[in-house]
Amino acid sequence: MSDASLSGAKPAPKSSLLTQSALVRKRHRTGATLRWLGLGAISVVLFFLAVLLWSIVSRGVPALFQYQAQIELYYDPAILNPDGGPVDPEEIGGINLRTGFERGIFTNSLRMTLENAGIDIEGTVERRWVVEALNALDAVGLTGGAEVIADAGAPGDAARVLGQAGSALRAAASALGGDDVAAAEAARDAAAEALGTAGFAQAAEVVAAIDAAGGPDAVAALNATGYQQALLDAAGALRQPADFDDAALSALIYATNRRDVRDRLVENPDLVGTTESVGVPIDIAVTRYLSGELTGIGTAQMPPGFDIGQLALVDAMEDAGLIDNAFRWHFFTNPYSQSGEIAGIGPALMGSAYMMLVVLVFSLIFGVAASIYLEEFAPKNKFTDFIEINIANLAAVPSIVFGILGAAILFTLMDLGFGNSIRGTALLGGIVLSLMTLPTIVIATRAALKAVPPSIRDAALGVGASKVQMVFHHKLPLAAPGILTGTIIGIAQALGETAPLLLIGLSVSTGAALLSSPFSGGLLEQAQSMPTVVYLFAQNQDAPVREGLAQSAILVMLLLLFALNILAILLRRKFERRW
Amino acid sequence: MNDMRMTERGVNTKDIKIEARKVQVFYGANHAIKDVDVDIEDKTVTAFIGPSGCGKSTFLRCLNRMNDTIDICRVEGDIILDGEDIYDKRVDPVQLRAKVGMVFQKPNPFPKSIYDNVAYGPKIHGLSRNKAELDEIVESSLRRAALWNEVKDRLDAPGTGLSGGQQQRLCIARAVATSPEVLLMDEPCSALDPIATAQVEELIDELRQSYSVVIVTHSMQQAARVSQKTAFFHLGNLVEFGETSKIFTNPEDPRTESYITGRIG
Numbered sequence: 001m002s003d004a005s006l007s008g009a010k011p012a013p014k015s016s017l018l019t020q021s022a023l024v025r026k027r028h029r030t031g032a033t034l035r036w037l038g039l040g041a042i043s044v045v046l047f048f049l050a051v052l053l054w055s056i057v058s059r060g061v062p063a064l065f066q067y068q069a070q071i072e073l074y075y076d077p078a079i080l081n082p083d084g085g086p087v088d089p090e091e092i093g094g095i096n097l098r099t100g101f102e103r104g105i106f107t108n109s110l111r112m113t114l115e116n117a118g119i120d121i122e123g124t125v126e127r128r129w130v131v132e133a134l135n136a137l138d139a140v141g142l143t144g145g146a147e148v149i150a151d152a153g154a155p156g157d158a159a160r161v162l163g164q165a166g167s168a169l170r171a172a173a174s175a176l177g178g179d180d181v182a183a184a185e186a187a188r189d190a191a192a193e194a195l196g197t198a199g200f201a202q203a204a205e206v207v208a209a210i211d212a213a214g215g216p217d218a219v220a221a222l223n224a225t226g227y228q229q230a231l232l233d234a235a236g237a238l239r240q241p242a243d244f245d246d247a248a249l250s251a252l253i254y255a256t257n258r259r260d261v262r263d264r265l266v267e268n269p270d271l272v273g274t275t276e277s278v279g280v281p282i283d284i285a286v287t288r289y290l291s292g293e294l295t296g297i298g299t300a301q302m303p304p305g306f307d308i309g310q311l312a313l314v315d316a317m318e319d320a321g322l323i324d325n326a327f328r329w330h331f332f333t334n335p336y337s338q339s340g341e342i343a344g345i346g347p348a349l350m351g352s353a354y355m356m357l358v359v360l361v362f363s364l365i366f367g368v369a370a371s372i373y374l375e376e377f378a379p380k381n382k383f384t385d386f387i388e389i390n391i392a393n394l395a396a397v398p399s400i401v402f403g404i405l406g407a408a409i410l411f412t413l414m415d416l417g418f419g420n421s422i423r424g425t426a427l428l429g430g431i432v433l434s435l436m437t438l439p440t441i442v443i444a445t446r447a448a449l450k451a452v453p454p455s456i457r458d459a460a461l462g463v464g465a466s467k468v469q470m471v472f473h474h475k476l477p478l479a480a481p482g483i484l485t486g487t488i489i490g491i492a493q494a495l496g497e498t499a500p501l502l503l504i505g506l507s508v509s510t511g512a513a514l515l516s517s518p519f520s521g522g523l524l525e526q527a528q529s530m531p532t533v534v535y536l537f538a539q540n541q542d543a544p545v546r547e548g549l550a551q552s553a554i555l556v557m558l559l560l561l562f563a564l565n566i567l568a569i570l571l572r573r574k575f576e577r578r579w
Numbered sequence: 580m581n582d583m584r585m586t587e588r589g590v591n592t593k594d595i596k597i598e599a600r601k602v603q604v605f606y607g608a609n610h611a612i613k614d615v616d617v618d619i620e621d622k623t624v625t626a627f628i629g630p631s632g633c634g635k636s637t638f639l640r641c642l643n644r645m646n647d648t649i650d651i652c653r654v655e656g657d658i659i660l661d662g663e664d665i666y667d668k669r670v671d672p673v674q675l676r677a678k679v680g681m682v683f684q685k686p687n688p689f690p691k692s693i694y695d696n697v698a699y700g701p702k703i704h705g706l707s708r709n710k711a712e713l714d715e716i717v718e719s720s721l722r723r724a725a726l727w728n729e730v731k732d733r734l735d736a737p738g739t740g741l742s743g744g745q746q747q748r749l750c751i752a753r754a755v756a757t758s759p760e761v762l763l764m765d766e767p768c769s770a771l772d773p774i775a776t777a778q779v780e781e782l783i784d785e786l787r788q789s790y791s792v793v794i795v796t797h798s799m800q801q802a803a804r805v806s807q808k809t810a811f812f813h814l815g816n817l818v819e820f821g822e823t824s825k826i827f828t829n830p831e832d833p834r835t836e837s838y839i840t841g842r843i844g
Contacts, residue, residue, distance in 0.1 A: 379650075380650055453687075455683065455685055456690075458645070458681075459688070459689060459753075460689070461648060461676065462643070462676060462680070462682075462683065462754070463680070463681075463754065464674075464676040464677040464680075464704060464757055465673070465703055466703075473703075474689060
């Protein structure tokens, strides 16, 4: 310092605190960039999370509600025993009872209910189709269609009249395109006359005015009127009411395969001949119409397999207050089914709960024991290093590999004579998931044990505790919150795991459908699990199931996961001790 | 605590409690303690002084085999407690540590209640037959540690909630609760303020009535105040061992003199 001043070097100019130096500015710039990058990353993550949650909630929550028709269900003895005479309960429960008797009961009851509500079933359907026909006619200027249809009498007769006019126009069109002018003129006049006879005087004049010698121009002029297509469409619509039958009526509600009705009758044969008010689910395809998802015109906007006549009936039922939107309670108790109306996640919830129990017992006991041994008792040598590295590696093994392992064990056990019954059991699934969760728990437990201050270890050993006493009296209680958190996170991970369970047969829907109640069965029964049932829902043939119930099941699963994580946080808060 | 008293203490001849002969300690390849011979007398406070890293704490931890918990640590030579080699294969360190208690540098009470802290040792060593006896041990230990009056109304309060000085006295109570014969103290006052230090020092002086106390300290004033015997360690060697008054007033070794006059260390 003194050297510098002695040698006469200029002292550095004094810098002001009020201006930033270049270096400081650069440092602040770097800091600001990092801050913005971090903010950006978090915003992107939050955005995608919001999109995900929105797509699940917006579809899953409405799907938890179900449209159902309030129907006076009449257990008609005439249907239960078409031969007349008393109904034998044994016969109702018999597998080979005349199949489809439920449909008969439901159809008749629905018809009765609608009539009691003042709905003219056939009339409603007919009126809707007449409106459809009139719309077609009006669209091309065939005015007076209403009178034509009314004059013709029944819609079927009107269809014939309109159809004849349409055919005449078609013949005229083909004749006008030909070389024979005389024939063309005759066909044109015949068509005009058919229109006139039907009652479309104005249209008849238009057709008659077409130049018979016009050739292609005349054909174009005739086609431009659109009469032919409109007449044929209207005729087609008017033919529909005659096709409306019981099957079309009962298709509106979930009436087939009603094992529940059969079970109820077997249980209580006194029901035969009585009436009770029940809510019957509306067909899942129709629910989309009711929820307003299908609005607009065209076949793409129709529920598959339904026509506007049936929908008119649905509208009438809604106006009469027969349809309500009730919470789908049975979703939580029913087993999975191909039919979205009754499908549920009951056995899946129970199966997942059973598996979580198995995971908890197996992985907690083995995981904590392994960690304590490795952390406190194992000699530090190459072999234990090798084990440690492999435990860390195990945590990164894709879950499907554990599934393959589970499948290998399964097939070995099956060969050994356990048979097919162990396929897809909760115990097997739980063991496979335990293997998967074990590394997570081992890593969490070791970290928790390491985090206990060494002074506690010294204190315990110094007062004369043995190693085991030191671990179990002091370290383990202090590590417990960390172990619990790790365990719950591991279990939450296992709860959402699909791949290994698919490989060991937990996605088989038929097995769980055999369970009469979701709460029957146990560790050694065929089980389902939440993720595999989501998979099944997502594979369903009906769009409302794929896009609604799958999301509902995911929603339930997410809520369970949130609950588990909150539990982990609460437990940690409660047991956390400071030193 | 003047020089007069120190000389007075020095003339008492006592039984040898711990006899260390040619003790060597290795941390892996590092030779941490070299050829240490020390005789620790009963009912005496022996102070180990020396610069940081000289091995005094390491040697202290040899005396109750706390070094066993460090994998790479190896101890050679003989340490004889009441005529028995504590490194004999038949000796269980757990039993040894009940006889040779230890208080650490940083107060380290268990995150449990004050009562449980003190009762833990007697419980695991089976020193009490029933709750009444245990209560008695806890009370007498806390009295010994001069803590009873401060905590008798809140024995269920967590031990970690006490002040630093109280925590250290709690640790001393915990150590004396197992009725040890030797009490090892590894810089017990380094984390305490002067008032708490004075309380602990007073306590050490009282404990001398019943136990042989070995204390490691960085403070030469503290060594002079509380101890009757002093050992000076330097670079793993025991440089000088003798009456405290002699070490501080008339050291034989020039290294000792340099250290106590502040030229090395």
